[in-house]
Amino acid sequence: MNNKPKTKLLTISLLCCGRPDTTERCLKSLMPIREAIDSEIQVIDTGCSKETRKIIEKYADEVFEFTWVKDFAAARNFQLDQANGKMFLYIDDDEWFLDTTYIIEFFKDPRCTEYNVGGYFQRNYLDFEGKEYEDTEVMRMCRVDPDVCFKGKIHEYIYPGCGNTMFMDARAGHFGYVYESEEENVKHSLRNIPLLIEMMDEEPDELRWPYQLAQEYKAIKYNKELLDLCTATYNKIADSKEEVDKKYRGSFACGIVIAMARLEMLDELMAFYEELKKKKNLFPLPMAKIAFYAAKVHFINDENDKCKAEIDYYLDVYEKVGKDIGLMFIQGGIFSNDTFNETNMNLMYCYAMTCGLRQGDYGPLVHYYRRITWNSKVVRLNRGFVMTLVAEAAKVGYKKEIRDVLNKFFTSEGFRNLLEKIIDEAVIDFDEEGLLNIKNAFKTTEGEKELNLFMDVRILEHQISSIESWDSFKQLLDILEAYAQLTVKWQRVHDSMFPSENPSFTLAQETKLGCDINDFIECESKDVPKALSYIKDMIGRRPVMNPAIGELADMYGRKQQLDALRAKNPVKFQEMYNLEEQILLQIAELDAAGQVDEAVATYQELIMAIKSTYGVETLHV
Template structure:
């Protein structure tokens, strides 16, 4: 078969299989070299282990294509299965590869990696597997095209997403140093979970990441079992290899009692070996610490607190911990001492965690150098602020305001806005009690964005404290208003403080000029405008429905605590704000909260029910087609809208004096809105009681009437017609439709 075909970015001549291979021998590994492969040094060598991953190999290679096309590079494929056993992955990789080295699989990942490494001609070496693919390689391209940048660093870290489900919704993210400047002394070691023998500073971390589904589903169990077998074989050969011990423990995990039992047994055996090692280099120290941390986790999971404490104290002395490892141990020790009811010791470890973590943040290269993928969740901003929140919450209970502020000064507030929600209110409260505006100003300066805005969480925290009993609302508002900021929330606080003074109008103009909206957490502005009889349209018209709904919910929440003020507040709104959908949505929500309150009286229901129904119908008429609201109303409408329509009809019938229709519409409305069951049944019960009372009166009149009728008959029989006539007339007024009264009248006047 002769001719040419386009293979990825290379062009190959199609001849017989033996003829097309440029064969060479290298350490008993057969190497195929593309005719267009680079013969001299290049910038980057990419080494790819290929097994049988037909589902992902194309994704992997296509993700590398931009790198291979835009950077002076080569692709070396390490074939670990052979042509005869390949599922097609090898043929696909031939379209892209510069070199393919045949590696006879011998359960040794390091040896397989080294087979590719020995062929590398790049200044840099990047290695991945065929079940991984990059999401985007632009940052790699930028890095290698910038000669100053690529000369400055020796190791490039990128991210790996290790997925736990096929949907890709659950994964752990780790930083991996899988791109490194190539040196002659570099090689891989370790039969499984192989690692390079060198780790060279300086480091750089980029945000590029690879997807990795290698441990999902059935593959996970198979790989874990394979890894356990290889690791145990290696440990029998070298029982003091702490790296293998650490990998073995990581493979077990501690979720089940069975696995915890395994980890405990193996970790204790590993630490005995660790004690016997005389010279412990940094790598061995790190792996020894990993073993210790796993053992502590197991003991704590089994609630063996004293055993965990004894183990910690024994082995901590043998280890020279890095700042990163201090953080891991600080977190474990905090949990340990909390469960031992020793809050003083627990506090000490939180403060130590803060110190070490902040040091790591200031030393990015050291952070990367010290980082452990085993315990990444234990060393993070989330963990830092979680531990701090736990500490500050206890100090809040004890009203140790100054201790709270001392801790707050040590925390890295900048760039950590998403983690501060649990502690910001506590620090605000402490600053208020200590009258320490300086610390609040410092924190606000750190969390303010470049355009001068504070995060929403700041306003939410302030609003929460105002609604609590822990502060005097006016004093606290005045305290917050003293913060120097152009943020709209602070401007509102300043306007609230100025309300009723000569400078209020000036503050208000500032808000109007900035077109500050009433969205959360600025909803206080709305009440401020209404109190001062000002139309809020300017500050609400730009809000989306979702933004206004959030503001409505917050306003309703505030007024739910002062329910009696809702009717008056609603009337004030109607006086200054023209009819619009936003107005009606707020009014129906406020009145709903009022009417559905458990302690409302029947007279209060009657007073506000009509206004509530009008708000519901007005709102519906502005957003729904008229035909949906007519007649029986459309089933497409929300249940409360349908309820409101029938309540409005009921109220109108009551005004017209049509009680039967009034009751019928109330019952119809209740069919669509079960939440109104208690409300409507109270009104229906009132009418039922009224009917029962009338029925009792009617029954009594019938009883009395019967007695009078007997008396009239006796009078007629005795010829006392004139006296009987006056009684018949009185009885006719009481029982106007009674036929027997009419017959008595006829008897009385028969002979007349």
């Protein structure tokens, strides 16, 4: 209990346990507040190193030592008892404020002390580069009243957390939930889980603890445990009229659905969703999150009308709730706060466009493709949508509605590469007309030049794979040389389309095959072992080309055998070679005249003559 005279407007405090780099970044981010507001910075040392202690003393107004007792609430209450401010704001030492403008504005307003509690947004990064993140509201501010305290050995919270509330439009960056490995992630959660179970036993009616435990289970993919916990807790409060239970009920219902989806219990998921729709006991926000999963199930099952109905509901809730920060806070929870994040919104747009294409309706395509956040650092698109778009292009060729969407794939290198990868995987399903249609679909797009070459490679591969037999080694080598030149030309245009300050060009498999072919042509008459090694490298580069490469290997082997025979007696070999050509012409004439039996008999005599002399059936390759 803090009954100290208040000599400051604001106390900014943090617990510190010895991370020098993150601690200094945190403290530096507090300085604009410290300088602009009548405030103090207090740090509670729970076991810092000497290096970290020096950093703390450089920034803090006061430093207090606290012996760690494996109880965050105890440490926070000690922290709160030291405060000299009327208001109390805290942050963790592995966080830092990205911008303090709104915090300063709030505390400069004389009415700031009228608020009982409040907070800001924790920006949890999902990767070490900080490209992806989720913003979550965290209650980190309170008025320093005598009855205010913290509760909870872990995931501690301000009590009583009610009254006038203000969430400031400020973000605190946080990498604390990004781990080097899944083992580290599990290790972290397994440290927290026993404490949460212990608190559940101590306070069986406190929903906060199963709520936090569910979050831990989800993080480490303990899906069966997540399902059992959320089912038991949801059933406990399913018919409760208490407003707080309604908020928690949505989170546990979402937890059930998330677990079912991960466990591939899709029939059970849909049955539970139908039950929820009948009971009408959830806020619209968690229902929209569950509708997202229902839409995905219908999408997988090609149930387009049902999928569109769930999309319409989801987007309707977005308009009514998703754009209102207050409603999002009131109705949200750990499993529904991300309902309308960019990834989920983009996926729903993809589902809507795909369902339209499946039914021959381009309306959703025209309507929704502009809503996708093409220019974000990380954008996830549904592969089924891209595959459907490519299949439609193969069917109809150039069409402005398709062209406009395809053009968006040249917004970034990642989109372009995704598109090419999916086209490459799909070409086996298309005939030459379909491949030409895909090529034509890119007319007037920013990537027209590159995609023309990209498709020319696939069209030539299709043509090569369609040839059942080759007339000669030269014929095969000529078309492979043309293929090699085409792949190299495409690769150059591909690499130049998205120039980088630090280019790290990676050759595509078709280009590697083209380079192998060029290297083979360069040395096939000079260095047989090297030429054979290049053929070996070619196998598997492009599976569609394997039959032609196999034929190349076979013909090249026969060519080497004939070259060896020629070397023994060049004159005699040339005479027999010329004779074979003359007889082959005669056989062709007999066959053309309908004298098939005579042609076959003559051919068999020719084979026997060559075989008896050279041990092979033909001197041509």
